Amino acid sequence: MASISMKPGKNENTSPFYSADLRKIWVTGMVTMFTAIICVVYLLPFGNMALLSVKDSEQQVASATGSILPLSSYTFEYEGEEYDIYTVPLPQEDGSFVDTEMALVQTGRRVSQFVDVNNPEAGLVEWEGNWRGLEPVTYLDPKWSNFPDAWNGIEFPRVFRNTLYIAIVGMIGTIISSLLVGYAFARFPIPGKNIMFMILIGTIILPGQVTLIPTFAFFNWLTNSMESVLLAMGLPLTLREPLLAFIAWIPLTLPHFFSNAYNVFLFRQYFMTLPKELDEAAMIDGAGPLRILMQIIIPLSWPVIIAVGLFHFIFAWNDYFNPLIYLLNSPELNPISVAVQIFNFQYGARPELIQATSLMAMALPIAIFFVAQRIFMKGVILTGVDK
Amino acid sequence: MASGQVMELDASEEKQKNRRSGLHEQQRRWGWIFISPWIVGFTLFTAAPILISLYWTFTDYTLGSEDAVNFVGLTNWQRLFTDPLALQALKVTGTFAAIAIPIFLLVPLGMAALLNAENLWGKRVWRTLFYLPYMVPAVSGIFVWQAFLNGQSGWLNRMLRFFGIEDFLIWLSDAPFIGNYWNFEGLPNWLQNEQTIATAFLIMGFWGVGNAMLTMLASMQGVPKELYEAADVDGAGAWKKFRNITLPMISPVIFYNLVLVAIGMMRYFEVPYIVSRGTGAPNNAAYFYNIHFYKTAFTAFDMGYGAAQAWFIFILSMIITLALFATSARWVFYAGGD
Numbered sequence: 038m039a040s041i042s043m044k045p046g047k048n049e050n051t052s053p054f055y056s057a058d059l060r061k062i063w064v065t066g067m068v069t070m071f072t073a074i075i076c077v078v079y080l081l082p083f084g085n086m087a088l089l090s091v092k093d094s095e096q097q098v099a100s101a102t103g104s105i106l107p108l109s110s111y112t113f114e115y116e117g118e119e120y121d122i123y124t125v126p127l128p129q130e131d132g133s134f135v136d137t138e139m140a141l142v143q144t145g146r147r148v149s150q151f152v153d154v155n156n157p158e159a160g161l162v163e164w165e166g167n168w169r170g171l172e173p174v175t176y177l178d179p180k181w182s183n184f185p186d187a188w189n190g191i192e193f194p195r196v197f198r199n200t201l202y203i204a205i206v207g208m209i210g211t212i213i214s215s216l217l218v219g220y221a222f223a224r225f226p227i228p229g230k231n232i233m234f235m236i237l238i239g240t241i242i243l244p245g246q247v248t249l250i251p252t253f254a255f256f257n258w259l260t261n262s263m264e265s266v267l268l269a270m271g272l273p274l275t276l277r278e279p280l281l282a283f284i285a286w287i288p289l290t291l292p293h294f295f296s297n298a299y300n301v302f303l304f305r306q307y308f309m310t311l312p313k314e315l316d317e318a319a320m321i322d323g324a325g326p327l328r329i330l331m332q333i334i335i336p337l338s339w340p341v342i343i344a345v346g347l348f349h350f351i352f353a354w355n356d357y358f359n360p361l362i363y364l365l366n367s368p369e370l371n372p373i374s375v376a377v378q379i380f381n382f383q384y385g386a387r388p389e390l391i392q393a394t395s396l397m398a399m400a401l402p403i404a405i406f407f408v409a410q411r412i413f414m415k416g417v418i419l420t421g422v423d424k
Numbered sequence: 425m426a427s428g429q430v431m432e433l434d435a436s437e438e439k440q441k442n443r444r445s446g447l448h449e450q451q452r453r454w455g456w457i458f459i460s461p462w463i464v465g466f467t468l469f470t471a472a473p474i475l476i477s478l479y480w481t482f483t484d485y486t487l488g489s490e491d492a493v494n495f496v497g498l499t500n501w502q503r504l505f506t507d508p509l510a511l512q513a514l515k516v517t518g519t520f521a522a523i524a525i526p527i528f529l530l531v532p533l534g535m536a537a538l539l540n541a542e543n544l545w546g547k548r549v550w551r552t553l554f555y556l557p558y559m560v561p562a563v564s565g566i567f568v569w570q571a572f573l574n575g576q577s578g579w580l581n582r583m584l585r586f587f588g589i590e591d592f593l594i595w596l597s598d599a600p601f602i603g604n605y606w607n608f609e610g611l612p613n614w615l616q617n618e619q620t621i622a623t624a625f626l627i628m629g630f631w632g633v634g635n636a637m638l639t640m641l642a643s644m645q646g647v648p649k650e651l652y653e654a655a656d657v658d659g660a661g662a663w664k665k666f667r668n669i670t671l672p673m674i675s676p677v678i679f680y681n682l683v684l685v686a687i688g689m690m691r692y693f694e695v696p697y698i699v700s701r702g703t704g705a706p707n708n709a710a711y712f713y714n715i716h717f718y719k720t721a722f723t724a725f726d727m728g729y730g731a732a733q734a735w736f737i738f739i740l741s742m743i744i745t746l747a748l749f750a751t752s753a754r755w756v757f758y759a760g761g762d
Contacts, residue, residue: 065543072538076553079630082572085579089571101577214461225455226448237462240470242687244741246717246734248473250480250727254487255473295465320447326454355561357694362722374563378698381567392571395564406559410552414638421639422646422677 090392091179097388109178113140113154123171125151125164144168180389187393191373191380200372202282203289203360204353210294211349212342218296219304220330224316234305241298253362256288263287285370288363289356293349299420300345306419307341308334344416347409351402373398474738480731487725500732510733512708513716520622520712521689528629528685529678532636537666539637540644551641558634562694569628570699575613584611615699618709625695625710636681643677644670672757679748679756686744690737693718713737 092100092107099108110121120140127137142161143150149168150161187193221227222234263284267277311334319329335342357374364370368379377398381391406413481500485493504510538544539551557565572578584590590611597608614624651669660668671678693714696704702719704711713733721730 061543065545068538068541068543069545072541072544072550075535075538076550080553080557081579082568082631085572086568089577097577105579105582214465217458218462221455221458225451225458227452227455227459230455233459233462236466240466242683242741242745243470244687244690244734244737246691246714247477247738248470250721250731250734251473251476252469253722254727257487292465292469294461295469296462301462326451326458351559355563357561357563362718365722374561377567378563382701388571388574391567395567399560399564402559402561403556406556407552410555414551414555417635417638418642421635421680422643 086392086396090183090389090396091181092389093180093183094387094389096178096180104175106177107179108173108175110173110175113152113157115140115142115152115157118142120152122154122174123151123168124174125171127162127164138174139164141168141171183389183393184397187390187397190384190390191376191394191397193397195369196371196373196376199282199286199370199376200354200374203286203372204350206286206290207293207353208346208349210290211297211300212345214294214296215300215345216304216335216338216342217330219301220308220334222301222305223308224313225326237298237301252288252292256363260284260287282367282370285364285367289353289359297349300348302420303341303345303416304338307338311337340412341416343409344412347405347413348416351405354402477731477734480728481735483728485727485731487727489725496728500729501736503729504732504736509708509711509716513704513711513713516704516709516711517689517692517713520625520692521686523622524626524629524689525682525685527626528633528688529636529682531630532633532640532681533678535633535637536640536644537670539641551638555634555638557631560631563698565631566628566695566698569624569631570615573614573624573627575611575616578614580614581611616706618706621699621706621709625699628695636685639677639681640674643674647673675756676758679752683745683748686748687741690741 088105088107089097096107096109100106112119113122114120120142122138122140124136125139126134127139129135138154139151139162140154141149142152146167148163148165151164152161153159222230222237227233264281267280267284272280315333315337316329319333324332353372355374356372357378360372360375364375368375371379377394380394384390482495482497483493484496484499535554539547539554544550560568573580575581581590593606593608594610597603597606612620614620614627647670651673652665655665655669691714692712696710696712697715697718700706700710700715702715704715717730717733717737720726720733
């Protein structure tokens with residue numbers, strides 16, 4: 038890279054300050070600058086969200102035409118009342134103007150009454166001009182209380198518990214089942230294995246709608262009949278409530294105990310990189326397939342197990358459609374995605390709360406991504422590039 | 425002595441063979457056990473529902489209704505092609521897909537090419553930051569964009585005003601000649617405006633290209649350096665190298681993403697549903713196919729007609745996937761030879 042050979046006679050620059058390295062640094066700087074600008078524009082909605090989430094309604098009205106920051110006016114107490122302070126260009130005797138910090142006491146269309154903050158004893162001062170054109174004297178005043186409001190509004194602890202249950206039960210299900218199925222595809226001589234693998238991969242591009250309606254009807258029947266059995270049993274309320282929740286969440290958890298194409302693919306690819314000699318050595322020692330799996334394969338597979346677990350956790354956290362249709366009749370069991378949407382439809386007039394809840398819903402997935410980004414990206418690349 | 429040894433060897437080989445076939449049997453049995461979760465799941469949650477929903481397309485099954493289920497022949501299918509809302513939904517979805525599919529491939533391709541540039545500092549940081557929005561839950565992302573695209577206070581319009589683009593466009597509509605064709609009365613409220621809502625959805629979709637970008641980037645990094653060095657010797661420029669080396673070498677990943685984006689368009693639901701509050705407003709410009717499907721199946725519980733809509737999208741996706749695979753032979757280049 039360092040040896041960029043100059044072709045003689047072609048754009049040769051003999052200037053003492055010119056060198057290939059210098060030119061390279063310049064190009065690198067330009068490319069990096071360009072990337073940075075694109076990146077900032079790409080991530081700009083985050084900024085909009087962050088600033089809007091710490092404004093109150095008054096600040097939102099003010100920032101529709103003024104600064105984007107959450108500002109508040111300084112106020113001044115005059116004769117027992119609070120008044121906003123503005124910077125007023127006061128005309129002097131010599132015809133010049135001096136900017137003075139003054140509190141607006143009485144507004145008028147052409148003439149307004151002010152009082153000098155530093156000299157209130159002078160009393161009211163008349164100022165000619167439209168006060169709306171004046172700059173208020175402001176300070177940064179983020180309304181952090183929006184976050185507790187949003188937290189209480191969507192009842193975050195309950196919603197978080199619901200989401201966590203759905204995500205973790207499904208995660209356990211998909212790890213166990215996909216691991217077993219991936220192991221089968223990677224290691225065992227099953228007749229028709231290749232065709233089955235093709236079908237498995239084919240399910241990735243299957244539009245979910247075509248299986249949805251009978252599946253929905255099935256789960257509707259299943260949960261309804263389980264519920265009526267449970268209610269007929271006449272259990273005490275403390276026992277009944279968690280069991281009802283367990284039943285209502287079955288459509289969101291049970292399907293994951295039957296493996297998933299992406300995860301099976303990940304496990305299979307990973308197992309195929311493990312040397313077969315390991316299994317064979319154990320087999321000669323008389324170990325059965327289950328023992329080989331538990332004692333040899335799984336201890337070597339933690340990276341892929343963690344990756345699959347994280348993928349599922351993020352999927353479950355973000356999933357909107359399934360809880361939307363399956364939990365329609367029990368809104369108190371909704372996970373965070375649907376809870377945020379319902380809350381925000383109710384509080385459409387409070388954009389700051391909408392942004393605060395959105396921020397709360399994305400915090401955990403983004404934190405997980407930052408902590409585990411290498412595992413994450415490896416998994417994405419493996420499923421995307423190797424197929 | 426020697427022959428005895430040979431005989432013994434033969435016998436042990438025989439034994440081993442027996443043991444091997446016994447082992448093979450055992451292996452096969454365990455294979456079936458391990459694969460059974462998928463087989464059960466596939467039968468229960470994929471194969472059976474597909475067939476049942478095909479059957480339901482010919483019935484008037486309504487969930488929760490006491491009436492007997494009647495066989496209605498092709499009524500549901502007829503309805504699908506005459507129902508004005510279904511036709512509107514197909515039009516909206518088809519138009520959007522036609523524009524969105526190329527854009528949702530070109531944008532991640534451009535990002536990947538930029539992040540793969542030889543002269544770029546801090547590649548890993550940029551890669552993380554460009555991937556980041558993909559981690560945002562759809563629901564959060566939609567509300568964040570709704571604020572960003574707000575007509576008054578949203579930062580997009582604020583920026584366009586700040587850089588004088590709004591004034592420029594207004595000035596253009598008063599200009600001679602251009603003004604005859606261009607009428608501009610101020611920046612739109614992107615998500616409330618029939619004309620701009622599709623564009624707004626496209627812009628929002630830029631936050632969903634992370635996976636495509638990452639796979640394309642990884643694939644670009646896997647292109648052998650020698651190919652570029654050979655092209656350097658031939659004096660090829662950057663564009664020529666990209667066009668003639670990078671693109672063919674990463675074409676399998678582009679194809680993979682093309683299939684996923686095309687299928688994704690058939691699943692497109694959350695954004696129009698939440699933005700329009702389930703209505704498809706303004707003036708049904710956001711009335712996507714899946715909103716119609718959702719309303720039919722899960723609001724009216726008209727499972728027969730809903731199943732017909734589902735099966736229609738299933739058939740369509742099969743046709744599109746097959747068509748894509750058929751054309752792939754012409755432009756997808758598998759370096760491995762398979």
